[in-house]
Amino acid sequence: MDEDTARVRGDWDRMAAGYDRGERLQRLVIGDTRARLCGRARGRTLEVAVGSGHDLPHYPAGVGLTGLDLSPAMLALARRRAAALGRAVTLVEGDAQDLPFADGDFDTVLCVLALCTIPDQRRALAEMYRVLRPGGLLLLADHIEYTRVPWRWRESARARPRRLPRALAREVGFAVDRHDRTALGFVERVVAHRPGTPGERPQTG
Numbered sequence: 275m276d277e278d279t280a281r282v283r284g285d286w287d288r289m290a291a292g293y294d295r296g297e298r299l300q301r302l303v304i305g306d307t308r309a310r311l312c313g314r315a316r317g318r319t320l321e322v323a324v325g326s327g328h329d330l331p332h333y334p335a336g337v338g339l340t341g342l343d344l345s346p347a348m349l350a351l352a353r354r355r356a357a358a359l360g361r362a363v364t365l366v367e368g369d370a371q372d373l374p375f376a377d378g379d380f381d382t383v384l385c386v387l388a389l390c391t392i393p394d395q396r397r398a399l400a401e402m403y404r405v406l407r408p409g410g411l412l413l414l415a416d417h418i419e420y421t422r423v424p425w426r427w428r429e430s431a432r433a434r435p436r437r438l439p440r441a442l443a444r445e446v447g448f449a450v451d452r453h454d455r456t457a458l459g460f461v462e463r464v465v466a467h468r469p470g471t472p473g474e475r476p477q478t479g
Contacts, residue, residue, distance in 0.1 A: 440464045
């Protein structure tokens with residue numbers, strides 16, 4: 275694990291204890307984003323950066339769900355939430371930039387409000403592409419770069435300026451089916467897919 279990734283894991287471990295206190299405010303800001311995206315999941319589904327499990331109540335009953343997170347402390351919260359909901363989910367500690375899954379393992383990959391915290395966002399999306407089967411679905415919601423003053427000044431000071439999620443998805447090969455914005459335009463929602471025929475296995479080597 276590189277230094278930046280280790281730092282991010284430490285940050286999330288420290289934030290875990292108080293993380294869920296902001297859940298109600300977050301719902302007010304992003305509305306039904308979690309329910310809308312999770313409701314589209316089908317088949318074997320991977321949630322990248324599952325965090326404390328905010329999305330768990332929103333998945334359809336028939337989804338076979340795996341949740342991955344970098345932070346052991348956040349995974350502990352997700353495990354307790356899953357137990358309280360009676361939700362079957364496989365929780366895995368791991369790095370979004372190096373997913374511990376085989377090519378084409380999943381029918382759906384989802385990542386909500388976490389892509390911008392990953393040191394190498396493009397690499398993470400390339401990994402999501404790899405583990406999706408051809409025809410598989412990518413569901414994203416993430417903060418976008420701020421373009422209006424005074425937030426634009428803050429954005430310009432970031433070590434890694436944020437990119438539009440849909441632009442990054444296209445760069446690694448996804449076909450973007452639709453996108454829109456919520457939270458006063460600060461969050462972009464993306465529905466995309468990995469091109470190819472459903473059931474086709476991805477090319478390797």
